[in-house]
Amino acid sequence: MSTDGAHATHGDRAQAERATTTIRIAAAGDIHCRESNRDEIASAFRSLPESVDLVLLAGDLTTCGEPSEAAVLAAACEPLSVPVVAVLGNHDWHARRADEVCAILRAAGIDVLERSSTVRDINGYEVGIVGCKGFVGGYGASHLPDFGEPLLRRIYAETSNDVEALWEGLRAIANCPLRIVLLHYAPTDATLPGERRDIWVFLGTDRLAAPIVEHQPDLVLHGHAHAGRLEGEIGEVPVYNVSVPVIERDFWLLELAVPAMPATPIR
Numbered sequence: 001m002s003t004d005g006a007h008a009t010h011g012d013r014a015q016a017e018r019a020t021t022t023i024r025i026a027a028a029g030d031i032h033c034r035e036s037n038r039d040e041i042a043s044a045f046r047s048l049p050e051s052v053d054l055v056l057l058a059g060d061l062t063t064c065g066e067p068s069e070a071a072v073l074a075a076a077c078e079p080l081s082v083p084v085v086a087v088l089g090n091h092d093w094h095a096r097r098a099d100e101v102c103a104i105l106r107a108a109g110i111d112v113l114e115r116s117s118t119v120r121d122i123n124g125y126e127v128g129i130v131g132c133k134g135f136v137g138g139y140g141a142s143h144l145p146d147f148g149e150p151l152l153r154r155i156y157a158e159t160s161n162d163v164e165a166l167w168e169g170l171r172a173i174a175n176c177p178l179r180i181v182l183l184h185y186a187p188t189d190a191t192l193p194g195e196r197r198d199i200w201v202f203l204g205t206d207r208l209a210a211p212i213v214e215h216q217p218d219l220v221l222h223g224h225a226h227a228g229r230l231e232g233e234i235g236e237v238p239v240y241n242v243s244v245p246v247i248e249r250d251f252w253l254l255e256l257a258v259p260a261m262p263a264t265p266i267r
Helices: 003-020 035-046 067-077 098-107 150-172 197-202 206-215
Strands: 022-028 054-058 084-087 110-112 116-122 125-131 178-182 219-222 231-234 237-241 252-257
Touching: 035 067, 054 178, 054 219, 067 098, 067 110, 084 125, 084 178, 098 110, 116 150, 125 150, 150 178, 150 206, 206 231
Parallel strands: 022 054, 054 084, 084 110, 125 178, 178 219, 219 237
Antiparallel strands: 022 252, 116 125, 231 237
């Protein structure tokens, strides 16, 4: 066997092994921590399978956004040896103490993303995660418009900021072998059936889908739609509504295969 042939065979084998490597994710949203469910929350995190490589939390981490509620989650996550990445939800802003909530969670090692991204080394592979709460706005012909009263236009602008953050974040992680978008609000109506249609405009907006369509991440996770459905898609990108009332368990477990090359070039 020639030297070149030996190198080619080794490269083919290495590429095949790389392509079949999996990253195991435990995901949940709307866990609504509070003192009265402290034991339940602690038990859920203690019971995570040892094979899990990454925990992703899709907002509504607390019940009313109180720091004492954030402390319940912090205590449950502190013993974990795997990364925990989270975004806030609408409940986490209710008490207007989101900064305190984030400080408590970050002190416990939880990476709270808000219109930002992070890259984690998981089993020797870079996993890029873009996270933001997202916001309202509706779907299809039912969009809130950028017109009229200043308060309505502020809502539109707030969602625009989230859309821009997704663009920026996905550009930042473009070279990662695995790329994930973590939201609270739904970026597609595909996971909303089961919710009353007249409230869909408050459950998210497909304006958040444009950066996802362009960059084609490997996975999108969201919560918020408690009566929605688990699975949807944006183009060919799988979307999961991991709200605990939807998954009907503590965590939804997913496995992502690590591709040999990044799927999207830097733009």
